[in-house]
Amino acid sequence: MPEKTPKSKTATDTSDEVASVARIQTVPAVLRAVADITKMRFVVVAKVTESQWIACAVLDEMDFGLAPGGELEVATTLCSEVRDHRQPIVIEHASISPEYRDHPTPKKYGIESHISVPIILKNGDFFGTLCAIDSRPAELSSGAVLESMKLFSDLLAIELDNEATYDALVESENRRRQSDNRVRAVTDAMPGLISYVDKEYRYKFVNHAYTDWFGLKPEDIVRKTMPEVLGAEVFESLKPHIDLALSGKKEIYESEIAYRLGGTRSIRASYTPDILDGEVRGIFVLVVDISEQKLTADALARSDDRYRAFIRHSTEGIWRFELEQPIPVHLPTEEQVLLSYRHGYLAECNDAMAKQYGFSSAADIVGSRLSDLLVADDPENVAFVRAFIDSNYQLSEAESHEKDAAGNDRYFLNNFVGIVENGFLLRAWGTQRDITTSKVAGDAAARLAAIVVSSEDAIISEDLTGNITSWNVGATKMFGYKADEVIRKPITVLTPPDRVDETAEILRKIRREENVEHFETVRRRKDGTDIVVSLTVSPIRNPNGNVIGASKIVRDITERKRIDETNHQNQAMLTLAMQSSRMGVWELDLRTKTVSWSEELEDIFGLERGGFDGTEEHFYELMHVDDREAAWDEVRAAIAENRDYTIEFRFIHGEGSVRWMEGRGKAVYSQEGEPVRIYGVGIDITDRKKAEKDLLHSEQRFSRFMQHLPGLAWIKDTDGRYVYANESAERSFGVSGQKL
Structure with missing residues (x-):
């Protein structure tokens, strides 16, 4: 029940009112009679004044939580209106009543039905009310109900007037005779x-x-x-x-x-x-x-069992959405859409619906908000709810786009109807069928059709006899035939005479349900020229899975083959040049620290094929220990300054000998200016280094020989310039060899 504010008064405050009613022996029977007549679960005799509402006698079968002596704030009760106007108040269904749906009292105490009649004493004083309430709607429109309530209130008024002499209806024959007619009238009316x-x-x-x-x-x-x-x-x-x-x-x-x-x-x-x-x-x-009542309840139970069995065994999702607050149907459509998302929640569904969203049972999804399932930020879903409202709250075969438990897109076909009573939308019942698979398949088919139409490749289908059954624009561009020129013609119209058997073999493979992938061959255009093509052939199956034809994707690779051949020749010449010049290429990925080598570098370093493990560390270890730091310092400086580098370093050959290499290269940078990789070449300069060393030794021997000659010795080039002079010559000329 909603929050109430009952409070018990002290015995001195309420004892007179409560005691007066308690001494009336017919009160329990009256309360029970009112409950049975009205089918309502809370009945009370209340003392009502300008400032107080006091419960004097209570029958509480709905746990309203108010006992005799308990008090409510009089201004929050409908009994204050009965006190002011001395007229009964009857409410059958407060939440849909135009007069009481916005009244604060039903909302405060959570009541749907209410009936109260004034208790007027013999002297004309207003004592209080005989009142019944319930959180459920009640049928109170019968005149007999209100008349019975009035008779009960009159009886209570008489008993209150005569409380000093009336102790119990059935004990005192004298008092029974005085009230017999009225009691008889009341009880006989029940x-x-x-x-x-x-x-x-x-x-x-x-x-x-x-x-x-x-x-x-x-x-x-x-x-x-x-x-x-x-x-x-x-x-x-x-x-x-x-x-x-x-x-x-x-x-x-x-x-x-x-x-x-x-x-x-x-x-x-x-x-x-x-x-x-x-x-x-x-x-x-x-x-x-x-x-x-029993027969009706049994019939309802049987109907409910059948209904539950139908829902439980249905393969379609069946659901009921409720609204926390009924929506007035006279509001603008957009406002109704907003209120539907704000107040709508899933109150009931079957397991089949729960499984459509990826849940195991209905218990896992019941209580979800409308916006949890029918995503509000999708314009198509808002249009879906709008269409429901504009179609007088009934839609058939309407498609919705929703999300399952994992956040995946789901598509449903819905049939549902809204329940409208007294100008208010209360709830909606419906069924839904999951069409995600067919929807996705349809979309995929549409995309595939668009691909076939727009593809530069030739996409052709043929039946098992080898006759062409479909032909796209790409095929027309590639072979020069229009579709009406080749449809129902043999596929061999595209085959050079020397490859007809090849076409027959492809069909035999298709009949055996085998695929033919990336098969390179030659086909003939309408103008008689041959082109090199790559074929991919797959079986076409009917809904029963039987092969009924073949689908071919044909790609013209003539130009690619020419380029491949040119590249092959160029690569062969480059390889030859690199091998003859003892040169290899390498690439270092600065992010992954991986190195790619050409085969020539492995030969230069004396490694077996695959002997280099492709890491920067291995490259570093192959360099001579005395040259490593200087070489890599120069490379890092070149990277930082965005320039080329040239380094010379010694390395350990696979046979154990020390050899020389010249390295040249440059870094490549990202758009943000970060170095991402280095490309370089390595040249074996061991022979050059040996020749330089031999030349140095020779020059040193010549110099020692010239210095030990007893006379002057010098050498001039063909232009008459001194290129060498011994010490005797320097002393004789009076200048140093450098100046000469």
């Missing part, structure tokens, strides 16, 4: 069987419905015992319930009993003990015929 039985099981009072049930007159029942009226067998079956009430405990039960006109009837019996000064004097009996 559909239930009402009686009063004393401790000796003797009837002291019965109403008209009671005598009519048994087909007897009042004098045939009153002052007789229950065994005499009901029979010993029936009495013994009821005695445990009666004795429980006579022990001071209220007893309510349901049973099947024989009816005098034949068959059995279902009844609900209520035995309320009549207690005075702590002593049970008898019981008030109220028996209500609930046969029709």
Whole structure:
């Protein structure tokens, strides 16, 4: 229930009002009678003044949480309006009532139905109200209900006026005679069987419905015992319930009993003990015929079972969306769309629907918001809800785009209807079928068709006899034939005479359900020229999986083959040049620190094929230990300065000898200016280094020879310039060899 603000007053504040009503012995029966007539679960006799609302007597079967002596803020109750106008208030369904749907009282206390009548004392003073409420709607439109309530309030007013002399209806014959007509009128107007039985099981009072049930007159029942009226067998079956009430405990039960006109009837019996000064004097009996109610409930249960079985076994998703607040149908469409997303939630569905979203059972998805499933930021979904509203809250075969538990796109075909009552949309029922697979397949087929139409490759299909059945624009561009020139013609129209057998073999493979992938061959154009093509051939199957033809993708690779041949020749010449010049190329990825070498470098370093592991560390280790740092410092400086580099370093040959290499290269940079890789060449300069060393030794021997000559010695070039002079010549000329 919604939050209430009841508060108990002190005994001195409320004892008079509560005690006055408590001394009226008919109050429990009145409260029970009101509950049974109205089918409402909270009934109260309330003292209502300008500043107070006090519960004097309470029947609470809905856990409203208010006991005798409890108080509500009078301004928050409808009883204050009854006090002001002294007129009854009847509400059957507050949330859809134009007059009360926005009233604060139903919202505050969470009630849907309400009926209250004023209790006016004999002197004209307003005492309070006899009031019934429930959180469920109730049928109160019958005039008999309101009239019964008025009679009960009149009875309470009389009892309150005479509380000093009226202690109990059934104990004092004098008081019974004064109020008998009114009590009789009230009880006879009620559909239930009402009686009063004393401790000796003797009837002291019965109403008209009671005598009519048994087909007897009042004098045939009153002052007789229950065994005499009901029979010993029936009495013994009821005695445990009666004795429980006579022990001071209220007893309510349901049973099947024989009816005098034949068959059995279902009844609900209520035995309320009549207690005075702590002593049970008898019981008030109220028996209500609930046969029709039972039949209806059983029919509803059977219908509900069939409905649940249908939903449980249906392969389609079945759902019910509720609205936390009903939506007025007179609002603009866009506002209704907004309110649907704000207040809509999944209240019920079957497991089939849950599985469509990737859940294992309905329990995993019930309670989801509308926006969780029908994504609100998708314009097509907003249009979907808008179409539902604009079509008078009914859509058939409507497609929706939603998300499953994993966030994947799902597509559903929906049939659903909204429930509108009194100008308000309350809920929607519907079914949905998952069409994601067919939707995706349809989209894929559309994309495939677009690819076939726009492809530069020739895409051709043929039947198992080798006749062409389809021909795209790419095929026309490649072979020069228009579609109407080749459709239903043999595929061999594209085959040079010397390759006809090849075409037949391809068809035999297709019949064996084999694919032909990237098969390079030659085909002939309409103008008679041959082209080199790459064929990919796949079987075409019907819905039963049987092969009915072949699909071919033909790519013209004539130019590529020419370029490949040229590249092959160029690569061969480059390889020859590199091998003859003892040169190899390499590439270093600065991000991954991996190195790619040409085969020539492996030969230069004396490694077996694959002997280099492709890492910067291995490259570094192959360099002579004394040259490593200087070489790499120069490379790093060149990278930082964005320039070429040239280095010379020694390396350890695979045979163990020390050889020389000249390295040249340059870094490549990203758009952000970061170096990403280095390309370089390595040249074996061992022979050059040896020649330079030999030349140096020769020059040193010549210099020593010239210096030891006894006379002057010098050398001039063909232009007469001195290129060498020994010490004797330098002394004789008086200048150094450098100046000469």
